[in-house]
Amino acid sequence: MTIRCPILPIVLKGKRTLDYIGLLDSGADVSAIDMSVAEILDLDLSGESDKSEGIGGMVETIESSVNLHFSGSHERFAFRIPVLVMDTDPDLGMMLLGREGFFDKFVACFDDFNQKFTLKRNDQKRGRRG
Amino acid sequence: MNANLSDYIGKWIAICDDKVVSEGKEAKKVYSEAEKKCKNKRILLTKVPGKHTMIF
Numbered sequence: 547m548t549i550r551c552p553i554l555p556i557v558l559k560g561k562r563t564l565d566y567i568g569l570l571d572s573g574a575d576v577s578a579i580d581m582s583v584a585e586i587l588d589l590d591l592s593g594e595s596d597k598s599e600g601i602g603g604m605v606e607t608i609e610s611s612v613n614l615h616f617s618g619s620h621e622r623f624a625f626r627i628p629v630l631v632m633d634t635d636p637d638l639g640m641m642l643l644g645r646e647g648f649f650d651k652f653v654a655c656f657d658d659f660n661q662k663f664t665l666k667r668n669d670q671k672r673g674r675r676g
Numbered sequence: 677m678n679a680n681l682s683d684y685i686g687k688w689i690a691i692c693d694d695k696v697v698s699e700g701k702e703a704k705k706v707y708s709e710a711e712k713k714c715k716n717k718r719i720l721l722t723k724v725p726g727k728h729t730m731i732f
Contacts, residue, residue, distance in 0.1 A: 551725075564707075565720035582703035583721070637703060639688065639723020 552656060552663050556641065559613035560587030567640045568616070570654065570663065574644030577629045583641070584610065584631040591631060598630055606633045614648075618665065625651070684724040691720040 552570040557563060558579075564587060578598075584591060593609035607630040615624045627647040632638070643649070652665040681689065681696075690698045690710030698709035703721065710719045 555720075563718075565718055567720075567722045580703065586704060586707050586721070636686075637688070637723060639703075639725065 553640065554616055554643070557615040558583075558587055558641070559615065560584075560589045562587050568614075568643045569640040570649075570656075571642040571644055572649060572654070574642045576646045577627055577644045577648055578607070578632050578638075578642040579612065579629050580637040580639065581631055581633040582637055584608075584612075584629075587612065589629075589631065598632070607631060621667070623667075681724045685726055686724065688721065688723045690714075691722075692717050 554568040554570065556566050556568040558566050564583070566583065589610045589612055591608050591610060595606065595608045597604045598607045599605075609628065610631050611626055611628050613624065614627045615622070617623070625647075629641070651668060653668050655664045655666075657663060684696070684699055687699050687701060688703045688706040689696050690706050692710060692714035697713045697719075698706045700706045700709075703723070707719065707721050710721070
């Protein structure tokens with residue numbers, strides 16, 4: 547069985563460093579990570595807690611942030627990204643890379659027919675419209 | 677790296693030097709075991725998804 551989905555090898559840096567997998571999720575408002583992985587990285591979990599809604603229902607979340615690194619074919623990227631730490635059972639097992647803090651930095655193109663995607667840094671400056 | 681991970685579906689696995697060095701149901705235990713086996717090496721932690729991935 548072969549599973550194909552838009553995943554990206556990433557490196558997460560908190561107090562520890564971990565090689566992990568990011569799933570490009572344009573349907574997610576923000577990025578999200580499992581509580582167990584946040585604890586391994588020793589992320590700050592003192593942020594505001596709330597409930598977030600997904601396809602499967604509500605989940606408890608805590609606002610935090612993590613340093614994210616990944617490499618493309620020509621470039622390396624490193625930036626701090628806001629994350630919701632979610633306490634779900636079972637764990638998701640990947641980091642969801644959502645719009646705020648991730649997609650808003652890139653122009654993303656999904657080519658499922660050829661089973662690939664591309665991310666280009668978005669250098670456009672947000673300005674006033676009209 | 678290409679690998680057949682079908683034996684680990686639904687489980688967390690830790691990979692070090694292109695080998696699965698620990699596996700189980702709890703991420704922290706899997707990572708902790710891998711840390712002991714792979715001192716000062718990079719560890720890739722992930723959970724092997726099932727046939728269809730649904731986001732919570």
